[in-house]
Amino acid sequence: MAENTILEKLEGLIARFEEVSTLITDPSVIADQKRYVKLTREYKELEDLMKARKEYIAMLANIKEGREILSSEDDPxxxxxxxxxxxxxxxxxxxxxxxxxxxxxxxxxxxxxxxxLEIRGGAGGDEAAIFAGDLLRMYLKYFETKGWQCEISSCTEGSSGGYKEVICNVTGYKVYGTLKYESGVHRVQRVPATETQGRVHTSASSVAVLPEADEFDVVIQEGLIKWDTFRSGGAGGQNVNKVESGVRLRYPWTNPNTGVSEEILIECTETRDQPKNKERALGRLRTYIYDREHQKYIDDIANRRKTLVSTGDRSAKIRTYNYPQGRITDHRINYTIYNLNAFMDGDIQDCIDHLIVAENAERMKESEL
Incomplete structure (x- = not known):
């Protein structure tokens, strides 16, 4: 990029930086928390750009001054x-x-x-459920390296191990921005534990990563929610089977994008505390509605992008885990490595970094940068 183009783009942001700098000190803006948070985030981004602009101008000045010295100075x-x-x-x-x-x-x-984070066993029966469990373990190991917290809000175990379905809430720094690249179909090729003749099978599990909905993102009429309570299942404990701590909510909802009405059913048995389970069930309800109401937005973004890195298409096969070869291949960016054991132990950051670089390259082209 020509230096004058970079400077033109940066010069065009100076007035906005000064405006935002003033706004975040305005008491009326501070009182509006939603707007204040948005503006402080914008201020930080613009401040970083202004610092970069200052350094860029200094580098250009250094080159100009150095060349003048070379042409006019005699001192070696x-x-x-x-x-x-x-x-x-x-x-x-x-x-x-x-x-x-x-x-x-x-x-x-x-x-x-x-x-x-939602992981579901797909084609492959018991083996797909076992692989879904392997994927969950891989992500849990990765979360540990990032210092993120993960709570399983609901799960259905497979008959031979693993999970037919598992849903987790993941909290930490820029969680969605990092994990969103994992949405799609993950395919595994290996000899299943249930295989008696040593044949390699192909199975699949799907991963969906949704941004957690904030309370102000989704309007829920709590008076329409029908609540039921029930006793949690599982091995008998002090009060797991004795107290009705499990909650089930039913909520009538019409999708504004399609006009289709449905009754949303959500269960939560994660804790022994019924109020906490209710709170978490409400959180999942918000996220469910948020995801579907914003699917049109996601689809529009996907249609505009040339990259397949983060299209939001959950039916796309994104990665293959080949155990006989010890190989991992991400099909979106033709990324192949041969450290499957380490990868399944949570060493997935390098792959995510490559996906981020690939998407940023495409976004630069679209922004004509």
Whole structure:
């Protein structure tokens, strides 16, 4: 990118930075928490761009000054210092340009949110459920490295192990922005534990990552919710089977995008505390409605993007785990590595980093950066 184009884009943001700087000190804005949070986030992004602009201008000035010294100065030491300063600045400018390009790409406002992770066994019966359990373990190990918290809100175990379905709430820093690349069909090729003749089978499990809905994102008429309570199942404990701590809610809802009405059914048996289970069931209800009301937005984004990295298409086969070869292949970016054991132990950051780079490259092209 020509330097004047970068400077033009940065110059165009100065007035907005000054405006936001003033707004976040306005008492009426501070009183409106939703607006204040949004503006402070924008201020931080613009502040980083202004710092980068200042450094970029300084690098250009260093090169200009160094060249003037080379053309007018006779002192060898001064000339050598000028050459070093020019070389240092010329090395820094391409790096700085890439950093600025990334900062100029509009951020997805949902990236900072926590996420709901859903894993379901697909084609392959018992083996698919076992693989769903392996995927859950892989993600739990990864969450540990990120310092994220994960709570399983509901699950249905497979008859031979693993899970037919498991739903988790994941909290931490930029959870959705990192995990959203995992949505899609994960395919496994290996000899199942249930196979008696040593044949390699292909099975699949689907992963869906949804941004956790904030309370102000979704309007729920709580008076329409029908609540039931029941005793949790599982091994008998002090009060697992004795107290009706499990909750079930039913909520009539019409999708504004399609006009289709349905009754949403959600159960939560995660804790022994009925009020906590109610709170978590409400959270899942908000996320369910949020996801469906925003599907049109997600589809529009997907149609505009040339990349398949983060389209939101949950039916797309995104990754193959080949056990005989010890191979992992991400089909969206032709990324292949041969460290399957480490990958299944949660070492997935390198793959996610490649996906982020690929998507950012496509978004730069779309933004003409």
């Amino acid at each position: 030491d001064m000339k050598e210092m000028a050459r070093e300063e020019i070389a240092k600045s010329e090395d820094r400018i391409p790096e700085l340009e890439e950093e600025i390009k990334l900062m100029l790409i509009p951020a997805d406002p949902e990236d900072d949110k926590n996420a709901v």
